């Protein structure tokens with residue numbers, strides 16, 4: 466079995482999901498390549514050492530440049546705040562490494578383009594971590610669309626709702642709240658949440674031609690997490706809604722907020738086509754709603770497909786039919802798909818170029834919210 470030596474940068478939420486995925490993947494999927502947890506890197510040395518011990522990383526670095534240039538590292542996996550992605554990816558491409566990067570790919574489309582160009586110049590495979598593509602119900606949705614079961618698509622309707630920033634006393638910035646700091650995150654819900662919705666939309670319904678958007682920042686000032694006596698303006702978008710025209714003529718509506726009281730991680734989409742519709746809700750992640758207009762009219766209606774049978778995407782690798790899998794499995798699936806691509810010498814998506822396509826839409830959304838004008842999105 467060939468070993469693929471991973472260098473992980475970042476030990477937060479995503480560092481944990483990726484560590485778990487590398488450790489689990491070959492317990493459930495049979496790959497000729499085994500990820501080796503070779504080195505983990507973060508700035509706080511004692512915390513990084515504790516993280517390494519907990520997740521099984523063999524060595525520890527505190528400077529990402531050192532990790533990127535280590536000859537024993539094959540893959541640089543970027544799980545750091547968004548404002549560091551570009552510099553790390555450029556250095557990793559220069560060092561000839563395979564790049565895996567958390568979403569959103571970059572702070573803006575210009576950075577994303579430079580990352581794509583560098584990675585494509587290096588010739589190494591890449592992956593952006595849009596993990597929700599790897600939910601069995603979402604992969605099944607893709608299969609139904611590709612099989613033509615919906616026919617021509619008329620509508621794409623997406624929501625991504627959370628509520629964790631509703632408390633005005635929540636600080637911004639620092640290690641755990643950098644998503645509220647525009648300097649570190651680039652944007653608010655547009656890059657953090659709508660990037661997921663946009664990636665799924667591009668995958669399921671094709672390119673978005675243009676958008677018109679509005680954003681709002683509800684809490685205008687917050688204390689700094691690292692300096693509680695300092696209050697600074699909030700520069701991220703707390704909520705965003707946009708309309709989209711797809712290149713294929715379909716109309717899209719997208720909404721996202723972190724102020725939807727009670728909605729913890731509600732990532733939904735509904736697609737209406739000429740022959741039927743499908744609908745998905747991450748808060749019921751093992752289900753896909755499907756309506757087939759060709760069904761007998763007497764019994765026709767939306768059916769709920771429980772996507773946990775052995776013939777459903779990924780499910781034969783898990784327990785027995787009916788035993789649900791969850792969030793962490795999406796990361797295991799994406800590593801498995803990536804290893805499969807390496808083994809077969811085939812490109813797997815989403816790669817950095819797909820991340821760039823999503824970033825172009827995010828930039829267009831933010832530009833439209835600023836200008837009040839429709840903006841081209843590709």
Ligand code: SOE
Nearest residue numbers: 478568627644657658661730
């Ligand atoms: C934000 O709360 C967040 O953690 C996102 O950054 C993730 O991408 C999303 O999947 C869950 O929510």
